[in-house]
Amino acid sequence: MTSPVQLEDAVQLEIAVQDAAGARIAFASGADRVELCQALAETGGLTPSAGTVDAVLEASGGAERVAVLVRPRPGGFVYDPAEVALVAADVREIVRRGAGGVVVGALDAEGRIDSEAIRRWIDAAQGAEVTYHRAIDTLSDPVAVIDELAELGIRRVLTSGGATRSIDGLQNIAALVGRSAGRVQIMPGGGVRVGDIGDFVAAGVDAVHLSARRPSGDQAPSGPGGGAAGFDTTDPEIVAAARAALTGAIARR
Structure with missing residues (x-):
């Protein structure tokens, strides 16, 4: 097992998991933190x-x-009062x-941060x-909302920099790091x-988020309710490789 970074190190490794088995694999392979959700592949993640x-x-x-995603349904991030409640x-x-953190996001009908819901x-x-x-990635100018998120009390932002793949949003992620100036942790994911x-470590991010998934290989029929056969599991080799890459990048800074 490769040891996770110590608390004084700036960059942590977060792995998205869907169950306890995934969490055990992630931690044993060097993760510092997990984000727990369900239906990750099908919906992008929902409340477990x-x-x-x-x-x-x-x-x-x-x-x-442990950070837990709290997202009541798939689709957009504009929520009615019942969903906010x-x-x-x-x-x-x-x-x-007992969870140490939660992961949330909401926008208003005009496509701005729903500050009332976040409060x-x-x-x-x-x-x-x-x-x-990553509701932030739907905004035309995500850098502009960092001040608002900091004032609201948000601890961390998960973002792809507005791109499908985070590495393609690297310039925006670096801009988020600069605008935040340490007030809000910036964590690329996607x-x-x-x-x-x-490249993310060189840009000054505070954490890196991966799903580290692989197909289970189970092709048993899903049953009369429908749905795809099989499911995803956490891959220890991907987590360990990410840990090694992160440790090496931190050492080179």
Whole structure:
């Protein structure tokens, strides 16, 4: 096992996982933190079940090592009052169960940060870390909202720099790092490959986010309810390679 970075190091490795098995693999292979979600491949990630949260927390060895995505449905990020209330309730319950952070995002009908929803969710988090997710990548000028997110109390931003693959948004990610000036952590995510990590570290990011997935190989029929056969699992070799690339990039800075 390759050791994760120490807390004083600037850049951490976050792996997106969907279950306790994935969390155990991620941590054993060198991850510093996991983001827990469900239906990642199908929807981009949704709120996981309470039982899954509990299992991942038990596998993590520390609540600060687990951030939980709270997203009530697939699709866009404009939420009605009932959905905002649902996310607040889920955030409150996930933090009560022991998670060290939550991952949320909302926009208003004009395509701006929904500051009212974000304030409500930060309040519901009761001091746990709050990450603003890739809803920021739908904005025409994501750099311009960093000041607002910092003032709201957002701890971290997950972003591809507005590109399909984060490496193609590197210039915007570097601009986000500069605008943030340490007030909000900037974490590239979205199509990240191991070979991209050195460029992100050179740009000054605070963390790197990968899904590190591979097909399970299970081709059993999904049943009468439909859906694709098989499922994704966390690949220890990808995580370990990402850990090694990150450690090497930090050493070269």
